[in-house]
Amino acid sequence: MRYPLLDSIRGAVLISMILYHGVWDLTAFTETSWDWYEETPGYLWQQSICWSFILLSGYCWSLGRHHLKRGLTVFGAGILVSLVTLLVMPEERILFGILTFLGSAMLILIPLDHILRKVPAWVGIAGSLLLFSLLRNINDGYLGFGTMELFRLPEVLYQGMAATWLGFKEAEFFSTDYFSLLPWFFLFLCGYFIQKGVDKWLRERSSEPSNIMKREIPALSLLGRHSLEIYLIHQPVLTGIVMAWNAF
Numbered sequence: 001m002r003y004p005l006l007d008s009i010r011g012a013v014l015i016s017m018i019l020y021h022g023v024w025d026l027t028a029f030t031e032t033s034w035d036w037y038e039e040t041p042g043y044l045w046q047q048s049i050c051w052s053f054i055l056l057s058g059y060c061w062s063l064g065r066h067h068l069k070r071g072l073t074v075f076g077a078g079i080l081v082s083l084v085t086l087l088v089m090p091e092e093r094i095l096f097g098i099l100t101f102l103g104s105a106m107l108i109l110i111p112l113d114h115i116l117r118k119v120p121a122w123v124g125i126a127g128s129l130l131l132f133s134l135l136r137n138i139n140d141g142y143l144g145f146g147t148m149e150l151f152r153l154p155e156v157l158y159q160g161m162a163a164t165w166l167g168f169k170e171a172e173f174f175s176t177d178y179f180s181l182l183p184w185f186f187l188f189l190c191g192y193f194i195q196k197g198v199d200k201w202l203r204e205r206s207s208e209p210s211n212i213m214k215r216e217i218p219a220l221s222l223l224g225r226h227s228l229e230i231y232l233i234h235q236p237v238l239t240g241i242v243m244a245w246n247a248f
Contacts, residue, residue, distance in 0.1 A: 002225070004216030006060060010227050011220030013052040018234050020045055025242040050098065054184060057102050058191025067110050075103025077228060085176075094177045096165050099231070101179035104165075105188040108181075116192070121200060124193030128186045135183035138167045 023042075026032040036042060064070055078100030085093045109116075116124065133145055141158065144150040157168040164173050167182030202212065223230060 003063065003213030004221045005213045006056065006063075007221040007224030008216045009052075009220075009224070010056055011217070011223035013049060013056070014223050014227050014230060015220075016045075017049045017053075017231075018238070020049060021235055022238050022242075025238050029239070029242050030246045050179070051187065053098065054102070054105075054187045055191035055194070057105070058188040059195040061106060061109055061188075061192055062113075062195050067106060071103050071106030071110070073103070074099055074106060074228065077232060078103055081232070092176050093174070095173070095175040096180060097175065097177035098179050099228075100165075101181065101184055102188075104181055105185050108185065109188075109192065116189070117196070119193070121193050121197030125190055125197065128190035128193060132183045132186035132190065135167070135186065138182050139169045139178075139180060 023034070023037055027034065027037060034042075061067070078097055081094050081097060081099060086095075119127075134143055134150075136146075137144055137149075138153070141155070142149045142152045153168070157163060158170050159168075160170065161173075164170050165181060167180035169178070169180065
């Protein structure tokens with residue numbers, strides 16, 4: 001089931017992503033240089049986009065019906081992006097990017113759903129956020145909260161591409177867009193449990209969720225309904241525009 005409000009939110013995040021990547025192209029392919037983009041403001045902008053897409057994807061999982069088909073489609077799109085970048089611009093290759101992660105999360109949640117649906121929403125949200133925070137630095141070799149290191153993980157775990165996909169990133173691995181299953185799966189689960197909580201909260205107040213979710217901004221909803229297609233084509237289009245503009 002599609003809800004226009006969610007499509008509108010997704011469309012707004014999509015615009016933010018396109019603008020962010022547009023700035024990336026300007027700084028990468030022209031002499032444009034903005035210090036703020038390379039520092040904390042740029043990082044927060046990038047993270048706001050990632051978090052929004054992952055939370056939205058988790059939120060919408062229960063609202064869909066064809067989980068296997070959707071998961072395989074998104075995962076396949078991620079593989080396509082990896083192949084194209086490896087062939088066209090290997091120095092900017094994307095391995096285990098956001099689409100590969102989202103597809104993986106959608107598929108993994110299929111067998112887990114019958115167990116997780118029994119977990120109270122508030123417990124699921126709190127637990128997911130706690131585990132996400134604890135595992136936030138797993139790519140760097142340790143468990144902890146922020147810069148506080150609680151436990152250094154064995155280096156033997158950080159070997160091979162399968163381990164890198166999971167979150168144990170091997171030292172020589174490089175990708176311009178890397179989202180491992182851990183810790184990001186728990187942010188995806190947070191969105192999943194938020195949907196359960198919102199649905200329960202609305203029903204307890206005799207509000208039909210679909211009535212609220214029908215609100216929309218049409219232009220944003222249109223973008224949101226075609227987010228995967230736009231994601232796949234926006235970067236080549238932006239790069240082409242910037243390079244053509246730079247040529248003159």
